[in-house]
Amino acid sequence: MEQLIAILNEIVPDLDYTRCDTLVSGRYLDSFDIVTLVADIYEAFGVRVPAQYLTPENFDSAARIWALLCRLQAK
Amino acid sequence: MPFASEIISFTSPLFLSFAVLVILLYYTVFRKLQWQFLLVASALYYACTGWQNCVYIVITIGSVYAAARFFGTDRGRKGKRIVFWLCLALQIGMLAYLKYISDRFPLGISFYTLQSLSYLIDSYREPTAERIETNPGKLALFVAFFPQLTQGPMARYSELKKTLYGGHAFSADAFTGGLARAAFGFFKKMVIADALMPLARAYCHGPAQIAVALLLYAAALYCDFTGGIDIALGLAQMLGIALPENFNRPYLAKSVAEFWRRWHMTMGAWFRDYVFMPLSVSAPFLKLSSWSRKTFKNKLGKRLPVYIATLLTWLLTGAWHGGNAWFLLWGLANGLIILLSQELEPLYRKFHTRFPRLRENKLYGAFQVVRCFVIMSLIRGINLAGVGFTPELTPALAWPQWILITLALLLVIFYRPPKRRLWRVCAAGAFIVAVLVFGVYGFGYDSAAFMYSRF
Numbered sequence: 001m002e003q004l005i006a007i008l009n010e011i012v013p014d015l016d017y018t019r020c021d022t023l024v025s026g027r028y029l030d031s032f033d034i035v036t037l038v039a040d041i042y043e044a045f046g047v048r049v050p051a052q053y054l055t056p057e058n059f060d061s062a063a064r065i066w067a068l069l070c071r072l073q074a075k
Numbered sequence: 076m077p078f079a080s081e082i083i084s085f086t087s088p089l090f091l092s093f094a095v096l097v098i099l100l101y102y103t104v105f106r107k108l109q110w111q112f113l114l115v116a117s118a119l120y121y122a123c124t125g126w127q128n129c130v131y132i133v134i135t136i137g138s139v140y141a142a143a144r145f146f147g148t149d150r151g152r153k154g155k156r157i158v159f160w161l162c163l164a165l166q167i168g169m170l171a172y173l174k175y176i177s178d179r180f181p182l183g184i185s186f187y188t189l190q191s192l193s194y195l196i197d198s199y200r201e202p203t204a205e206r207i208e209t210n211p212g213k214l215a216l217f218v219a220f221f222p223q224l225t226q227g228p229m230a231r232y233s234e235l236k237k238t239l240y241g242g243h244a245f246s247a248d249a250f251t252g253g254l255a256r257a258a259f260g261f262f263k264k265m266v267i268a269d270a271l272m273p274l275a276r277a278y279c280h281g282p283a284q285i286a287v288a289l290l291l292y293a294a295a296l297y298c299d300f301t302g303g304i305d306i307a308l309g310l311a312q313m314l315g316i317a318l319p320e321n322f323n324r325p326y327l328a329k330s331v332a333e334f335w336r337r338w339h340m341t342m343g344a345w346f347r348d349y350v351f352m353p354l355s356v357s358a359p360f361l362k363l364s365s366w367s368r369k370t371f372k373n374k375l376g377k378r379l380p381v382y383i384a385t386l387l388t389w390l391l392t393g394a395w396h397g398g399n400a401w402f403l404l405w406g407l408a409n410g411l412i413i414l415l416s417q418e419l420e421p422l423y424r425k426f427h428t429r430f431p432r433l434r435e436n437k438l439y440g441a442f443q444v445v446r447c448f449v450i451m452s453l454i455r456g457i458n459l460a461g462v463g464f465t466p467e468l469t470p471a472l473a474w475p476q477w478i479l480i481t482l483a484l485l486l487v488i489f490y491r492p493p494k495r496r497l498w499r500v501c502a503a504g505a506f507i508v509a510v511l512v513f514g515v516y517g518f519g520y521d522s523a524a525f526m527y528s529r530f
Contacts, residue, residue, distance in 0.1 A: 031351060
């Protein structure tokens with residue numbers, strides 16, 4: 001989780017990722033940021049996030065992104 | 076203009092008669108068979124474009140329906156993947172052939188193809204009972220619903236099915252809201268857009284007048300496209316059906332990227348969700364990302380695959396608008412400017428850290444809006460070459476007409492849909508009277524075609 005937050009901080013700095021739960025719906029992350037994040041995740045964790053998972057529900061908070069990663073890793 | 080083709084145009088009296096008849100029968104004779112009736116009405120409407128055109132839309136509906144049903148079976152992943160790619164290639168191949176090679180161009184094919192593809196892709200990704208339509212008639216209505224067929228907005232099946240098939244009791248609120256919206260659409264198209272477009276052409280003579288021409292064209296295009304969408308959304312609303320919004324005050328955008336989040340929103344969202352994102356996170360692009368990070372070892376290395384995906388997406392967006400090189404150039408110009416502003420983002424951030432109050436400054440905000448408007452007008456200049464926008468010599472307007480158009484434009488800028496039912500009816504009445512007095516209409520009158528219906 002800490003590594004994920006570090007990645008997020010690099011993409012959009014100065015956000016409290018432990019609290020913010022409107023990353024996509026609040027327009028903090030745009031489509032550019034999301035695909036950059038997916039590539040970062042692939043580099044850091046070796047997990048590929050397929051396109052159908054790129055929804056606001058899965059990316060609205062660091063906790064949700066982490067939960068998605070755990071789900072995809074378990075597959 | 077022949078009877079059959081006159082009915083197709085939103086602004087023709089025949090279309091209006093057709094729409095009134097559909098609404099009347101929808102809430103009376105066919106109130107228990109509403110979606111089936113809408114399907115028949117949509118089929119009749121489309122048949123008026125020429126029976127040969129119906130072949131293509133039937134192939135699209137049939138193939139997409141069959142493919143999605145196949146995705147819902149227990150067959151293996153490999154077989155589904157083959158069917159998916161074959162069906163995708165069929166839709167794109169048919170669109171490309173009819174758009175770029177054939178002399179025939181079926182009305183609305185660019186719009187209904189993208190809408191069908193969204194259904195195909197969603198049902199392939201998630202083949203659940205909610206995603207897959209088992210009734211071919213219902214799917215046909217989703218693809219061919221007549222108000223949105225010629226210029227959008229492009230809806231997603233998961234959203235539209237919530238209101239398209241349900242029984243709708245007549246609601247005075249929904250009806251008056253839809254009526255006011257449709258009347259506003261007619262006003263924008265027939266009073267403003269049709270008057271401004273020839274003027275924009277007339278002002279295209281000489282470099283000094285180009286700025287005026289671009290300004291007039293921007294206003295005309297906005298009134299033309301949003302007018303058509305207002306008519307579509309208003310008609311659907313009168314039938315109790317909610318279509319997605321397509322505009323959100325685009326000329327108030329402060330950047331090109333923001334402009335595309337406000338203008339033709341359903342098209343932008345389509346290319347984002349079904350081209351840009353899948354391409355950026357595909358296996359080849361992730362491999363390209365690993366390679367570029369190792370090779371360039373800087374921010375550009377990280378961004379390079381995303382930039383390539385952006386440019387490819389914009390090239391495809393250009394190609395969707397038209398087959399000639401101007402449209403590709405237009406798409407590329409949009410993509411390049413968006414990438415440039417991404418690259419300049421750290422500079423903007425430094426600048427705003429140095430001048431923290433500037434973001435709240437209204438004058439600076441106005442500067443950003445004007446800057447974006449100028450950039451978009453310059454990009455639009457490329458698009459004009461694509462659609463063959465040629466200068467015309469039109470007699471100049473007299474000053475009372477200029478005042479009238481200025482007042483009409485101010486009304487468009489400041490108009491807000493009334494909340495009270497009575498005021499909605501009054502607004503609809505006022506717009507209809509304005510169209511009757513100032514617009515051009517009548518049997519045999521060939522109102523200028525909506526700009527976006529040609530795409």
